[in-house]
Amino acid sequence: MSAGNDAEVSWSLPADVAAVRDALVAWYEDDHRDYPWRRTEDAYEILVSEVMSQQTQLDRVVDAWADFLDRWPDVDALADADRGDVVAFWTSHSLGYNNRAKYLHEAANQVVAEHDGTFPETPEGLQELMGVGPYTANAVASFAFNQGDAVVDTNVKRVLYRAFDVPDDDDAFEAAASELLPAGESRVWNNAVMELGGVACEKTPKCDEAGCPWRTWCHAYETGDFTAPDVPTQPSFEGSRRQFRGRVVNVLGSHDELGLDELGPRIRVDYAPDGEYGREWLRGLLADLDDDGLVALAERDGETVASLRR
Template sequence: MRESDDGEGVATRPDDLAGMRRQLIGWYEADHREHPWRETDDPYAILVSEIMSQQTQLDRVVDAWKEFLDRWPTAEALADAARGDVVSFWSDHSLGYNNRATYLHEAAGQIVDDYDGECPETPGELQELMGVGPYTANAVASFAFNNGDAVVDTNVKRVLYRAFSEIHNTENPPYQALADELLPEGESNVWNNAIMELGGVACQKTPRCDEAGCPWREWCDAYATGDFTAPDVPTQPSFEGSRRQFRGRVIEVLSAHDELTLDELGPRIRVDYAPEGTHGREWLHDLLADLADDGLVDLTEQEDATIARLQR
């Protein structure tokens, strides 16, 4: 630890990062949360867990993940499934945006058609799959094949921002560059799990440095200065009454019916539905058109009515 001009201790990054790496990996290996996807190296199962975990609480994901794999245990099985069945499963288990179910179903088809049923192994190849961005690609490559780059999610950003003073005052903190520098060569599996665990268990929004035995206390700028400022976490728009909520209601209602006209569907998803009103046929048709564009709903225009059904 260096000293500031006024003599106060200010943590800084050591020239040799070996100590930080060793301490973090040791802390993680001594005790960590037992998520079931951490017990497998099956890339398909890990891909499912990563897609499910996006913006969904992990306690809801565990049972859904197990049930999903019981029903569709391989990429081939998922690719052969009806898309509507996959979307209905997603909605029934409250897994968030249904388009992620569509992307996962499409990605399974790509694995089968483009990779002979074998999940691609590198971050670059994984990003060719539908709905897979840099974070998910690195996570799957790391946890299944131990050859990913550093993962950077909200928890990791919080850790890096607090621990390393040199990124606090930059307009666009170089999170990825710093994370890549920290990553020990050939250890992406354990390292990425460990630094995500650090953010999820010790370096939470309200930090638990001493209670969780944070292994970086001797180096951490926030611990040394008492300034636990962290990047703002983006707030989700209110769910109640949102377009996202009504999209979910449409999927839920249509999963229980073969098909419905707009005037049959409308009252089932909102009590103030009026065919010619603000939230009437025009509003509902626009909502359904978005779902159709996402490959979730089929719309059939008849002479006197529009018919909606889940895409199969």
């Protein structure tokens, strides 16, 4: 198969696509990483795992996912939860942007209020939920309902680029991934191709060590050229506004409310009320969190105080 766009981008898959599919599925089913969310078809549990995994290594997600489900075991429990508690959990487990916790809580409320507690089963329906983008919607549709399209993430792009010489072009990646997807098999296929990218075709490939099932057809394996598409560099977390926003949420999770000069030293050891990292800097962080609906600001006796929104 081949496809093109305005730049006349083309690609081709091996003639025996069925053999390519069978080899990958057999490799995956023979042995793969046993993450607990791969053993469930519960849409709620899968959604939680997908949102957590967006910015966190999978091995670190395992404990956080289990703790989250212990506390809020189903969509009704999460919808009934205090949003501040959900955000505080997210921060305490270092799960990335706190907005994701807020959106997950709001999505749970949507499922309960608008869908009688039952998740939509298609990517299109799932995208109607708050904070659920195309990738996450497709993953949940695939793994919970076996009704997804081909997943195309960074790992999948790298696999397609190396194995079948698919050019670094989003339309080409989408077309190639869709052509490879066996009809009605999105659950096993998307798990398998992502496993291939995460285990055998990493940045430094482990073709023989991992027993890559596509070595017979792989362009990179044949030529020895294991370059891969450019991956955007994640900004440094240490010292970032994102880090301090998380600290604000974490600290406020343990207090009803705090004034600026009570909160500041708890999130920065070099906080000085009139210094570079002082009240004005802290007000900026709090304003961002207020805009995101995570923190509430009020005036008490002429002083600004902050608390988590409940």
